[in-house]
Amino acid sequence: MEQPHLDKQQPVAQQIQDETWQRQWISEQKPEVETEQSVMGTFDPTKTLNARSENKIDVRNVNFYYGSKQALYKVSIPLREKQVTALIGPSGCGKSTFLRTLNRMNDLIPGTRTEGQAIFDGLNIYDKKTDVVLLRQRIGMVFQRPNPFPKSIFENVAYGLRIQGHSAKFIKERVEESLRNAALWDEVKDRLSISALGLSGGQQQRLCIARALAVEPEVILMDEPCSALDPIATLKIEELITELVKDYTIIIVTHNMQQASRVSHFTGFFLTGTLIEYAPTVQLFQHPSQKATEDYISGRFG
Numbered sequence: 385m386e387q388p389h390l391d392k393q394q395p396v397a398q399q400i401q402d403e404t405w406q407r408q409w410i411s412e413q414k415p416e417v418e419t420e421q422s423v424m425g426t427f428d429p430t431k432t433l434n435a436r437s438e439n440k441i442d443v444r445n446v447n448f449y450y451g452s453k454q455a456l457y458k459v460s461i462p463l464r465e466k467q468v469t470a471l472i473g474p475s476g477c478g479k480s481t482f483l484r485t486l487n488r489m490n491d492l493i494p495g496t497r498t499e500g501q502a503i504f505d506g507l508n509i510y511d512k513k514t515d516v517v518l519l520r521q522r523i524g525m526v527f528q529r530p531n532p533f534p535k536s537i538f539e540n541v542a543y544g545l546r547i548q549g550h551s552a553k554f555i556k557e558r559v560e561e562s563l564r565n566a567a568l569w570d571e572v573k574d575r576l577s578i579s580a581l582g583l584s585g586g587q588q589q590r591l592c593i594a595r596a597l598a599v600e601p602e603v604i605l606m607d608e609p610c611s612a613l614d615p616i617a618t619l620k621i622e623e624l625i626t627e628l629v630k631d632y633t634i635i636i637v638t639h640n641m642q643q644a645s646r647v648s649h650f651t652g653f654f655l656t657g658t659l660i661e662y663a664p665t666v667q668l669f670q671h672p673s674q675k676a677t678e679d680y681i682s683g684r685f686g
């Protein structure tokens with residue numbers, strides 16, 4: 385099959401609407417580099433790529449300021465439902481800032497300001513009227529360093545459910561379900577009352593994922609969730625992401641390009657607060673349309 389014609393004048397988002405060539409093309413591509421993925425053969429996001437998926441959050445022309453310092457410039461990106469979108473780019477380019485705009489975590493930093501729109505269920509996340517507590521329940525977040533509360537394993541997961549005022553029976557069931565969905569249940573089921581701080585780093589991160597899952601979010605934001613973990617724990621989280629995406633929309637910031645290609649369907653490349661390129665992950669890594677993307681993924685900077 386001939387390589388698809390990429391019209392550089394056309395926005396990439398429009399080009400990927402044509403999913404026929406997309407599917408065919410992806411299935412015919414051979415990885416240029418043998419990544420860990422092909423060695424392990426466990427994940428293959430190209431098999432679950434859905435170029436027709438709806439936009440769960442449609443981000444349009446977002447500018448963000450820390451006081452007078454602008455950190456994001458006219459960022460527009462579709463975040464597709466039940467797909468993994470990876471955000472890559474060199475340190476300081478605005479990945480975390482962008483992620484935090486999506487559940488209004490930047491509101492907690494004095495002097496910040498967001499302009500533009502992120503349409504979620506027909507409403508703009510940045511609207512003053514948005515119920516931020518509800519928003520953060522629907523759009524959960526997992527941080528770079530696992531941050532369990534100094535409480536028992538059970539109470540960490542039960543935390544949000546207690547705030548919501550559920551019955552003890554409901555909480556017990558939901559805690560178990562969340563721990564199962566976070567692939568942690570079998571490791572902790574006999575010691576739910578011990579302190580979460582006694583768990584390994586990888587287990588703590590899966591516990592934080594269970595805590596986010598307990599309140600039934602629709603979107604999960606992950607900011608370099610594996611950067612503090614060893615390779616085995618990293619692999620477990622990546623495996624978990626590929627499971628969770630069947631039910632949730634996932635946005636993951638990663639500085640690890642192999643990780644982006646192992647777990648994500650779509651990738652956005654940021655540079656100095658600007659989204660340079662957005663495309664299906666395979667396309668972005670194998671046929672970047674922008675010189676800056678090519679330079680970055682081939683390790684010329686960053």
Ligand SMILES: Nc1ncnc2c1ncn2[C@@H]1O[C@H](COP(=O)(O)OP(=O)(O)O)[C@@H](O)[C@H]1O
Nearest residue numbers: 450455473474475476477478479480481482493
């Ligand atoms: N709380 C803050 N106050 C002021 N500037 C910040 C703050 N957090 C981040 N920045 C700045 O915003 C830019 C983007 O940072 P960040 O979003 O953390 O980048 P990344 O996650 O891609 O490494 C950087 O220049 C950083 O110094």
Ligand SMILES: [Mg+2]
Nearest residue numbers: 479480481607
């Ligand atoms: Mg960051």
